[in-house]
Amino acid sequence: MPANTSRFLAACNRQPVDATPIWLMRQAGRYMVEYRTLRQRYSILEMIKTPELACEVTMQPIRAFDLDAAIIFSDILPPLEGMGLKLDFVKGEGPVLGNPVRTAADIRALAVTPPEESLWFTLEAIKLVRKELDARSLPLIGFSGAPFTLASYAIEGGGSRNHVHAKGLMMGEPALWAELMGKLSEVVGRYLLAQARAGAQVLQLFDSWVGQLSPDDYRRLVLPYSQRAIAIARQAEVPIIHFGTDTAGMLHLIREAGGDVIGVDWRIDLADAWNLLGDGVAVQGNLDPVALFAPWPELRQRAQQVLDAARAAGRTGHIFNLGHGILPETPVDNVRRLVDFVHDYTRLS
Amino acid sequence: MPANTSRFLAACNRQPVDATPIWLMRQAGRYMVEYRTLRQRYSILEMIKTPELACEVTMQPIRAFDLDAAIIFSDILPPLEGMGLKLDFVKGEGPVLGNPVRTAADIRALAVTPPEESLWFTLEAIKLVRKELDARSLPLIGFSGAPFTLASYAIEGGGSRNHVHAKGLMMGEPALWAELMGKLSEVVGRYLLAQARAGAQVLQLFDSWVGQLSPDDYRRLVLPYSQRAIAIARQAEVPIIHFGTDTAGMLHLIREAGGDVIGVDWRIDLADAWNLLGDGVAVQGNLDPVALFAPWPELRQRAQQVLDAARAAGRTGHIFNLGHGILPETPVDNVRRLVDFVHDYTRLS
Numbered sequence: 001m002p003a004n005t006s007r008f009l010a011a012c013n014r015q016p017v018d019a020t021p022i023w024l025m026r027q028a029g030r031y032m033v034e035y036r037t038l039r040q041r042y043s044i045l046e047m048i049k050t051p052e053l054a055c056e057v058t059m060q061p062i063r064a065f066d067l068d069a070a071i072i073f074s075d076i077l078p079p080l081e082g083m084g085l086k087l088d089f090v091k092g093e094g095p096v097l098g099n100p101v102r103t104a105a106d107i108r109a110l111a112v113t114p115p116e117e118s119l120w121f122t123l124e125a126i127k128l129v130r131k132e133l134d135a136r137s138l139p140l141i142g143f144s145g146a147p148f149t150l151a152s153y154a155i156e157g158g159g160s161r162n163h164v165h166a167k168g169l170m171m172g173e174p175a176l177w178a179e180l181m182g183k184l185s186e187v188v189g190r191y192l193l194a195q196a197r198a199g200a201q202v203l204q205l206f207d208s209w210v211g212q213l214s215p216d217d218y219r220r221l222v223l224p225y226s227q228r229a230i231a232i233a234r235q236a237e238v239p240i241i242h243f244g245t246d247t248a249g250m251l252h253l254i255r256e257a258g259g260d261v262i263g264v265d266w267r268i269d270l271a272d273a274w275n276l277l278g279d280g281v282a283v284q285g286n287l288d289p290v291a292l293f294a295p296w297p298e299l300r301q302r303a304q305q306v307l308d309a310a311r312a313a314g315r316t317g318h319i320f321n322l323g324h325g326i327l328p329e330t331p332v333d334n335v336r337r338l339v340d341f342v343h344d345y346t347r348l349s
Numbered sequence: 350m351p352a353n354t355s356r357f358l359a360a361c362n363r364q365p366v367d368a369t370p371i372w373l374m375r376q377a378g379r380y381m382v383e384y385r386t387l388r389q390r391y392s393i394l395e396m397i398k399t400p401e402l403a404c405e406v407t408m409q410p411i412r413a414f415d416l417d418a419a420i421i422f423s424d425i426l427p428p429l430e431g432m433g434l435k436l437d438f439v440k441g442e443g444p445v446l447g448n449p450v451r452t453a454a455d456i457r458a459l460a461v462t463p464p465e466e467s468l469w470f471t472l473e474a475i476k477l478v479r480k481e482l483d484a485r486s487l488p489l490i491g492f493s494g495a496p497f498t499l500a501s502y503a504i505e506g507g508g509s510r511n512h513v514h515a516k517g518l519m520m521g522e523p524a525l526w527a528e529l530m531g532k533l534s535e536v537v538g539r540y541l542l543a544q545a546r547a548g549a550q551v552l553q554l555f556d557s558w559v560g561q562l563s564p565d566d567y568r569r570l571v572l573p574y575s576q577r578a579i580a581i582a583r584q585a586e587v588p589i590i591h592f593g594t595d596t597a598g599m600l601h602l603i604r605e606a607g608g609d610v611i612g613v614d615w616r617i618d619l620a621d622a623w624n625l626l627g628d629g630v631a632v633q634g635n636l637d638p639v640a641l642f643a644p645w646p647e648l649r650q651r652a653q654q655v656l657d658a659a660r661a662a663g664r665t666g667h668i669f670n671l672g673h674g675i676l677p678e679t680p681v682d683n684v685r686r687l688v689d690f691v692h693d694y695t696r697l698s
Contacts, residue, residue, distance in 0.1 A: 162676060164639055171643040171651075211595075214615040214637050216654060246560075248598030249617030266563040268598030288563055290513055294520040302520075305565060327511060 076145030082118025142195030189232025196236030211246020282317030425494030431467025491544030538581025545585030560595020631666030
């Protein structure tokens, strides 16, 4: 395989690389004019559920930038649809689940359907993308929302600031919580596994909301279920990236839950994070997505800081990424410059 | 002074106490029927700007619960009004600033007016409250939003998820940022000092948004201004509490910025936080506000965990509090039980 394929996979496995690999969470997205053009004709769910469209959107940033990996175009929430939730994306509001899960009966009614039935479109899209990527010798990432993040969306019925309903069930109804999280961990694990079997060479678990928990709640009430999902996905024997935000106070627990690579946000110095995580794990991150709005010299200095921090940690296995998804209004020129700079700076120095 | 007065002030000064002191951020608020009754007749700003009403609302939780301190009823944002911003509280949206600060001219136009002119109502309210509290021998906390949090509100025009405009100015216009933050640190410092001179025995700096920054941005672009505000307030020689959320990755910097007491949220174990902060500083926190919605045995167990973690740190100077403000729908009975439990558990054990 050419250098750029081996680069991302090598870093996942903590092997030496010719230059630091880079990809960007939500790299297929609204900041690209190619994406916005398609979005005028199709809804987000239409794009996710039409393999040809999902393939096209996945490839857009690959054609535009020298990225080291593609990530299949989807969202963290489609696994909830297969369980019986009504998912929609509402302009200005984000994802909305029309029938939130609140009672024992609601949880009992949730289905654990095979991903080949409920999420066939993403598995098909993965096959299509792999054909295109193989010609470029680039690897593909599959992904899913993690059990806690899915539980929060399912219970709240959408995004939430304080997660009062989700934490209410978690703190107040331990048996129901265990039942819900048990189902979610099966769904997530099987979905990740199916994506690897369809052709994804790396898997990422997104626990976007996990930083809203205290470390002890995470350890007792969430970690076992993330661990279970990862154990199922492990059967595919591909590297697993485990990402959350606001995790500076519980990185040791995120690592305990599993993953070959731990994704960290910008709220902690990357060297500090890696030291807290310890040896034997790769790290992905951690530029503030807002830095992409800064003038190029300022952005370059910030990217360099991340790369220097990774080097200060003195280990192999850094994958450059943002600390969270790229924002919709991000200037495309800065994306291009950032991707090239990460390669150039680490190749030369 | 009776035990309960000395208890809170003693803990601020890391002296031994007869029982762990407790107060709750936003303890005067919507979860109380007494507050909601007044709110039917007055807007939030009317309540803040009428000293008699602010005094009444400040006293409501003091009459209802065995709290160890009162905090003057206001908001973190009124200092922005005196600078020329138009502040309003819009139902469902929270605070809105009608004329956000975006340009050099906007920043140049911001006034640094004496708090005795622009915030006289809160200083008057403090004097009224002190008369009532002296009869109960309870201390009063004055407070202000910190420079970064005020800057973000001023630039964004309200609350924000990604702080793109605020960080954009911070990253892209260093000279303007310095000018804005310089003015804010003067306004905040003088306002805190004036509150102490009016009778507040403790001051709290609220940096609610600071956890959205990377540690390096905080250190270079925010810390000097928080430090300056604290230095001005220091002239009053009263204890200063420095609080932020999402600070697990930069507690050492929050401490460096100053404060006799550091407030921490629930996203880090309290013993871990105190160890990161080091010796010579008191700690306030750190129960998840959502825990107050849990059944009492569950809430009690969580409160006990916080108290046990504080004891595990092996130091004097723990003030029990939530990790952020109490939520509007919080059950009042749980507040009463929590306050009593914190005293009983630490007094007996």
